[in-house]
Amino acid sequence: MSVLSKDERAIVLEIADFLEAACAATPDFTRAEFIESGWPQQIAPKARDARTLFLRRGLFSEEFDESEPGQPIVVPAGR
Template sequence: MTEEPSERLIEQRIRNRIYEILEILADCDAGVDLVGIKGYFDLFEDFVHRPAIEAGTSALSRDERVIVLEIAEFLEAACETNADFTKAEFIESDWPGKIAPTARNARELFLHRGLFSEKVEEVEPGQPAVMPAAR
């Protein structure tokens, strides 16, 4: 029987998924081609609007949270411009080109700290929350 992951471990995994989505957003038009128009908006939305992120209690640092929410605002503005974009219309609108630089900055910010473990709770990437007992 497998153990359910802790809330902290889930938050670490979500931060890692957000990083992966930043990779897609940073790829500009190629990112839209990779996941399609729905994926481009929905992937990010699925992970960002969580109570822990909005409350500032997730595995995101304060600066990471700020830039991730900034990207969410970009995506919301793009969607408000035309909620029924086709992939071609969205690329032609240059929204991916407007979003990509901020996504690249966010990606660098995430990599500055590194990615979290998917299996062990960590205070910071590479720093386990509980040190194993010495033998």
């Protein structure tokens, strides 16, 4: 079972494609060269979409395991 939903997985893969293209287009680049290349501006809209999607689901607890944010894992009786 994946920790990502279908939509979350799709957007993460889209961002990965952007990053791979950026690396291929600007091999051995410095941070300044990467910024100047324009790739951050191309990646930013999809990154904002990803952030919105992940925040819509919410954050998991740092204190205990949850099956979904705000919903503790239920262990069936007899285990």
